[in-house]
Amino acid sequence: xxxxxxxxxxxxxxxxxxxxxxxxxxxxxxxxxxxxxxxxxxxxxxxxxxxxxxxxxxxxxxxxxxxxxxxxxxxxxxxxxxxxxxxxxxxxxxxxxxxxxxxxxxxxxxxxxxxxxxxxxxxxxxxxxxxxxxxxxxxxxxxxxxx
Numbered sequence: 001x002x003x004x005x006x007x008x009x010x011x012x013x014x015x016x017x018x019x020x021x022x023x024x025x026x027x028x029x030x031x032x033x034x035x036x037x038x039x040x041x042x043x044x045x046x047x048x049x050x051x052x053x054x055x056x057x058x059x060x061x062x063x064x065x066x067x068x069x070x071x072x073x074x075x076x077x078x079x080x081x082x083x084x085x086x087x088x089x090x091x092x093x094x095x096x097x098x099x100x101x102x103x104x105x106x107x108x109x110x111x112x113x114x115x116x117x118x119x120x121x122x123x124x125x126x127x128x129x130x131x132x133x134x135x136x137x138x139x140x141x142x143x144x145x146x147x
Contacts, residue, residue: 003106005106007104009104010104012101015097016058017058019095019127020096021092043090053133068118074142079117082137087133100121101118101120103119104118114142114143116140119137122137
């Protein structure tokens with residue numbers, strides 16, 4: 001059985017419009033939740049690579065799913081997340097998020113049936129566009145209606 005093509009979404013912008021700032025209070029609370037101490041030099045916990053880019057991008061999770069013609073209530077699943085830091089994250093520093101959907105691939109899985117794998121890249125920069133990090137995330141979107 002030939003599968004219908006996935007939505008044509010490669011290149012769709014995910015750039016945010018507002019800066020994202022990691023507050024020292026939020027960083028302290030996150031560090032406490034993972035049983036570590038905040039850095040004394042103002043560095044933020046590295047997991048903020050994911051939090052800052054997801055919150056600061058131009059779409060919510062539901063919005064990204066909608067772009068991919070997928071109902072968020074079905075449940076997207078994270079497949080992978082890779083990050084390349086150019087410099088450490090700092091509390092109190094505004095960051096900008098730029099990015100786009102790289103591709104979406106439809107395939108058949110023995111466990112999930114038909115699914116789409118959407119890959120998107122997000123880049124965190126300082127307001128002057130100095131690179132801070134880039135991350136490439138892949139989510140699995142189960143397509144039960146095609147199974």
